[in-house]
Amino acid sequence: MAPGGGSLVSLGLVPAGPVSFLDGVPLVDHHCHSVVADDLDRPGFEALLTEGAGPAPGTSAFDSRLGFSVRRWCSPVLGLPPHAPAQDYVERRAELGAAAVSRAMLRATGSGSLLVDHGFAAGGLLDLDALAQTAGIPVGEVVRLEAVAEGIADAGVDAAGFGEALRAEVARRTAPERRPLPVACKTVLAYRAGLDVDPHRPEPAEVAAAADGWLARRARDGEPLRDPVLLRHGLWAGLDTGLPLQLHTGFGDSDEDLHRSDPALLAGLARLVEPLGVPLMLLHTYPFHRQAAWMAQVFSCVYVDVSLAVPHVGSRAPDVIAEMLELAPFAKMLYASDAYGLPELHLLGALRFRAALGGLLEQACATDEISPADAERVASMIARDNALRVYPRIPA
């Protein structure tokens, strides 16, 4: 086929069941990234199929659930048969060109809007306007707090003024008149210091003292922001905007210590945030998604997803989603892909999520655990409605 649109169902990419509760529900992908603008060679493509630095010697990143999923489910979007060899896939992709492939994949997701973190390794990616045009849907921006802080530092600020400068810049970057529309803040505290830090807002004097050290080290050798006091100051500057705060937890790349990204470590922060009414969006969470689900049940401010895991785990997505829904209230779980670089990840996220949640709900109806009307309502809540309720500024 020629790439260029059509829903997953019309592409034959989702087995149409007798009742398909997610058909026709436009997803809100509440956390993702942009896609690579240029064509990719095979090493470049494989590097984006793993959260690692690259495959081990003598191995291919295609030999994984994610790689097999690409060959099975994305090949038809490129006009190739299912299970096309990896080399054929990469060559056909280059032949069609990145722009056409991204357009086809992103439009096949059936999304209604994308909330995009564009503060991480954005060089080489489409900017948000181009992404919106390619996907054919509105895009909101997730403001990455550490990127803002590092920008402030590099623009020149003294230690005494750093705290207030960061607060003001976060306010400016999240103003409702900005375009692309800012919809949320995000912190990667888990990568930079771990989630097991004191969650309190630091005092101005502490901030100034910490800035004094970090600004000097950054000027000297470009040190990324890893100081826990400054990270906490940034996090609280994000909370001050009143916009939902996204937090990286769980599954990520080799920069993090996984055991220090357990979302349960955020209970102390949740207790502080609970009275403020600011939503805490725990991203990814896998393999701690049961812990995250507990957080979502016991703290009214906490919301959860299993982004990144969903495209990676392939046909295991129903199991992972079912585990999260053991304790997570249906009003507290959201959809996200956390796709980065490859539009295949946006597509696989959407495809696996629809098939998984839809399948779980069909099974629950078949065993008379829930009524079809409730199933339809739950599908819509998790796919879209929870996001529309929690994010005050989803772009329409």
Next chain:
Amino acid sequence: MAPGGGSLVSLGLVPAGPVSFLDGVPLVDHHCHSVVADDLDRPGFEALLTEGAGPAPGTSAFDSRLGFSVRRWCSPVLGLPPHAPAQDYVERRAELGAAAVSRAMLRATGSGSLLVDHGFAAGGLLDLDALAQTAGIPVGEVVRLEAVAEGIADAGVDAAGFGEALRAEVARRTAPERRPLPVACKTVLAYRAGLDVDPHRPEPAEVAAAADGWLARRARDGEPLRDPVLLRHGLWAGLDTGLPLQLHTGFGDSDEDLHRSDPALLAGLARLVEPLGVPLMLLHTYPFHRQAAWMAQVFSCVYVDVSLAVPHVGSRAPDVIAEMLELAPFAKMLYASDAYGLPELHLLGALRFRAALGGLLEQACATDEISPADAERVASMIARDNALRVYPRIPA
């Protein structure tokens, strides 16, 4: 139907399989609480459907696996159709009255006895005599050590005498001639200080010094018992009785830090208790039930359950129980509901447990992994016999 009795099967609440290994086995619910005495309005009912402080703004606690389970499986007990709307359910419940509803639900569980912790937020709950009468079965008391310690403090004791006074009061409260019959002690160390504390019995001088500080703070501002030394002293006072010691681990409410309630943190305590022969009953354990199962395999004194999770996770109960039984010896797992406040939780605990364990055993027979005779024996062990062997005083 008119509430008032009948087994789960006669009520059509459990699909009767070709072989139903748990039919007719009266459960020992080895850890639960009492039920609310008065009628509940909708907010009051919803507050008891979650371990959190209440649902998030714009959401309902009925929108969860537990809420859907109530509507599906408890509605028929109230004479409503399955999947009755939440509002209908709460109204019908009030119409019938709390007493009739509790009587119907508790009797439908098919339990043989209840071991009840009545030391937590017991105001507004039926006392244990009334609970026994409502349920129509004997009730034993689980003595909550922290409640005893706080009672001692409030009754007036000096720091030098606190340690011995607590020991004596625990002994008095667990005497075999007391009624309701004391069957076990329980500690909520996980909530109060975390399970990652030094497990050794503290010295009398340490206890006196810690009591000196806490008694003053409690007199001044009512501070709950959170001092690790005093908590450990209480725990060892419980062990000194020789009765099984129940420990809260895993899933609980927002007061706890979940990662500090991992039952594997109790390995040090288990090593100290192993030679004493006092059973350590690890309650709840989810989402650390695989870790708990490991404890049950490697320490002969350790026993486990997945209480609280079983009613909450609904139709996922077979998965959770199967995970625990990966490593847990069949003689080391027990049944409990950890139901609190709503008799729906007692009923759902029993219903899900019977269906889940029964289903797993039927499947194991169908694939010829175990013989029907062994399946029947394992069902009986976990549902009742292990409790009868481990608790020397189950009330008959």
Next chain:
Amino acid sequence: MAPGGGSLVSLGLVPAGPVSFLDGVPLVDHHCHSVVADDLDRPGFEALLTEGAGPAPGTSAFDSRLGFSVRRWCSPVLGLPPHAPAQDYVERRAELGAAAVSRAMLRATGSGSLLVDHGFAAGGLLDLDALAQTAGIPVGEVVRLEAVAEGIADAGVDAAGFGEALRAEVARRTAPERRPLPVACKTVLAYRAGLDVDPHRPEPAEVAAAADGWLARRARDGEPLRDPVLLRHGLWAGLDTGLPLQLHTGFGDSDEDLHRSDPALLAGLARLVEPLGVPLMLLHTYPFHRQAAWMAQVFSCVYVDVSLAVPHVGSRAPDVIAEMLELAPFAKMLYASDAYGLPELHLLGALRFRAALGGLLEQACATDEISPADAERVASMIARDNALRVYPRIPA
């Protein structure tokens, strides 16, 4: 039947599916131990069915998934009907004699080679030559670093010379001309100090200082090697050989603190080893196998298995393997049994692994998630080819 050979399929021990991707693939069991040389009475047999010190009073180690698996799947190898009573099983086993039973069980595994750690409680076990003869296949040796260090200490060495003596002895014990052929080193750091230690190579002066203390304590009271500095020195001596380094993680016996054996705690070590190109083989990993799989994806030097769990969890093996394969690249997972003492464990490891992985792959073909050609390739990678690629000296 008379024990003495035949494949699992010819013995009727694996349900032959329409496509059986693991038929005819000789397994490399990349981590196991030897078997008990003499006949076992019932207590002796039961003690080897659990990772604990033994069953609780009034219970039997046969009442577990592993015990039921022995009765179901190993009985026919002894000429008994499936589900034979435990007592019959132990008696028949003694009647046939340990040598015949071991020969039958080990040969039924369909293994191509065994990599054996013979440094743990090896008294009473067949030596590696006898094991190779009994199994009828080549055996390689996994050199246990802590056993080497304790041997050095007991042979007499002074603190100043300990570090170099250990390094030299590890080099000698792993020389390619040794027989049995040394194929890997192994550390039980998890048992001795926990995996949450500083991963850096210690300085010679630190090693000498630590040796000074430990050698004195060992001479006085036989203290096992638990000093973190010396353990790290041993670990780095192992890495210096360039052979794959096996690390105990996760599931083990009651000597360990399970939460300190989470393989994710090894991220710091993996970052140091990544540039060296030495493979880190994370053994067992359960119940942290999802964390381990993440390590295998993000660090090119990391490889994983679910040994020990596979025979223990019985018919749950497909679930555990599927969870590991959510994130683990197919080129990074290996087969191992971690069997110790009982050849039943070698057999059950192989049987469960073949049935589980084969079944998962058949299901993936049936749902058209992967092609049969890919399924066959993945089966072969995990069962054998990854080991052949990673271990430079697998004995042929």
